[in-house]
Amino acid sequence: MSLSDQVLAAVRAALPACEGGVSLHEPEFRGQxxxxxxxxxxxxxxxxxxxxxxxxxxxxxxxxxxxxxxxxxxxxxxxxxxxxxxxxxxxxxxxxxxxxxxxxxxxxxxxxxxxxxxxxxxxxxxxxxxxxxxxxxxxxxxxxxxxxxxxxxxxxxxxxxxxxxxxxxxxxxxxxxxxxxxxxxxxxxxxxxxxxxxxxxxxxxxxxxxxxxxxxxxxxxxxxxxxxxxxxxxxxxxxxxxxxxxxxxxxxxxxxxxxxxxxxxxxxxxxxxxxxxRLPDMMARKAVLARRYAEAFRDVEGVRLLTPGAGAEVNHWLNALILDRPDMATRDALLEALNAAGFMARPLWTLMHRLPMHADCPRDDLPVAEALEASVINIPSSARLAEA
Known part of the structure; x- marks a missing residue:
């Protein structure tokens, strides 16, 4: 299987009841x-x-x-x-x-x-x-x-x-x-x-x-x-x-x-x-979804799920995949495959120093940020998806 096929299979495994039209992150109104x-x-x-x-x-x-x-x-x-x-x-x-x-x-x-x-x-x-x-x-x-x-x-x-x-x-x-x-x-x-x-x-x-x-x-x-x-x-x-x-x-x-x-x-x-x-409830369900993604991607080679490091407790707002090897073409192929299958996915923002109004600003060398730009993809992360 290609990497795109493996990623699609993993997303489908994490979201077995969802197919087509899955948003990246949508609001939820279940309370007062x-x-x-x-x-x-x-x-x-x-x-x-x-x-x-x-x-x-x-x-x-x-x-x-x-x-x-x-x-x-x-x-x-x-x-x-x-x-x-x-x-x-x-x-x-x-x-x-x-x-x-x-x-x-x-x-x-x-x-x-x-x-x-x-x-x-x-x-x-x-x-x-x-x-x-x-x-x-x-x-x-x-x-x-x-x-x-x-x-x-x-x-x-x-x-x-x-x-x-x-x-x-x-x-x-x-x-x-x-x-x-x-x-x-x-x-x-x-x-x-x-x-x-x-x-x-x-x-x-x-x-x-x-x-x-x-x-x-x-x-x-x-x-x-x-x-x-x-x-x-x-x-x-x-x-x-x-x-x-x-x-x-x-x-x-x-x-x-x-x-x-x-x-x-x-x-x-x-x-x-x-x-x-309802913040505690939404965070709890988003944590369930993150664990489901972690299990689904456990054996997928070439990509990993962004996970919290030592000392960090995260709200799991958006789940993110990171390519093992930065490559814009591979990143974009995954974005095309996920969105074509109805699973909304997006890349990182264009880095600030690449934008025309900020292009002349002072800056350090930015090798890690530039590698991440070619590596990171967000996948569907709404709290309701934990119930899928």
Whole structure:
């Protein structure tokens, strides 16, 4: 059998009752979604103020362990504010993985700053702390408490890391590198709700972090996100900036600085509250599906399933296959075969340094990320598939 035939057989073995039209990841509404949305409509609280907005923030604090959560209109808005809170200014550089979704790099550009691309490690798909530290010794120097790029002269203000498919980065190693080089650590935890590193929920290692609740995430609000922080003043400021910097008053419209209308509507928050109630159940079923895939692919040569490393507890948001030997032609042949058979599959995002708007940004050599780009395929991962 060809590798494509073997992969198709393994997917069919893991999903014996599914054939044709299987999505990559779809939302699931089995709880109080209808009741909470009806409550919004019945009471008229449908916009950006309401009890469900307050509730989803408290629920997120309870789930993640973060001291402060601020709901936003989407994950990209959350990233935008995270970088502002981190002190990123025009002319700065921010270290980001080239292997990430485009919002990570775009949020840096929104500040008038420059993304500075770094490599990933094969085990977690996240930023490699050892390689990053070596690269900074070659590329940067400390001037007091400021890390400077010796080639461009620009301050390197922050390190933004991303938890790919819900697999946590090596947060301990990355926090050490950030501290050594006087960088603010920011976590793009858009895909990480429910995932933990050494027992601690992702989003707590950095000064600030961002979550996403897009329609394809493990928990959805339709469109939405959140900012997490353990700093009380930053939590207050995040709320202020995302609500147009309006000074609270019964009727006056006084805005004391430039702010953004990044508020999550009560309707979206209501949907999210119902979804969060079912997060443990969805994660449990997604873990069952991941184990089923692991069994199905156990004897398939030439490809492996991405599995959590030591210290990582993952939410199994998206299951991923990794070719033993990077090869775009083989990767694309597998994508063609899976999608033609009705099993939606996708590759990694195009690496950020290949995109035209980021092509001239500074970067390290990126051999691991480039190999992963030619190796990784996501396969159907909806929680309901555990029941197939």
């Amino acid at each position: 979604e209808w009741a909470y949305l009806k409550d919004c409509l019945d009471t008229g609280w449908v916009s950006s103020v309401g009890a469900y907005v307050d509730r989803i923030e408290r629920d997120l604090e309870a789930i993640t362990g973060a001291a402060h959560a601020v709901a936003t209109s989407n994950g990209t808005a959350a990233l935008d504010i995270c970088l502002r809170l981190a002190g990123v200014k025009p002319g700065d550089e921010v270290l980001v993985p080239t292997l990430t979704f485009v919002a990570t790099a775009n949020a840096v550009a929104y500040q008038g700053a420059t993304p500075h691309f770094v490599d990933s490690e094969a085990a977690t798909l996240g930023v490699d702390p050892v390689r990053l530290d070596t690269y900074l010794h070659q590329t940067a120097r400390l001037n007091g408490d400021v890390c400077l790029n010796t080639r461009t002269g620009a301050p390197i203000r922050a390190l933004m890391v991303m938890h790919v498919f819900g697999h946590p980065c090596d947060l301990d190693g990355l926090a050490e590198v950030a501290a050594r080089w006087k960088l603010v650590l920011v976590e793009d935890a858009a895909e990480g709700l429910g995932s933990r590193w050494n027992g601690r929920h992702v989003g707590n290692a950095g000064l600030v972090s961002a979550l996403s609740f897009n329609g394809n995430k493990i928990v959805t609000t339709g469109g939405g996100g959140a900012i997490l922080t353990n700093d009380a003043e930053l939590g207050r400021r995040a709320k202020h900036l995302t609500t147009t910097a309006r000074v609270p008053h019964k009727w006056s419209f006084i805005h004391d600085e430039l702010g953004w209308n990044y508020r999550m509507p009560n309707l979206n928050a209501a949907l999210g509250c119902a979804q969060l109630e």
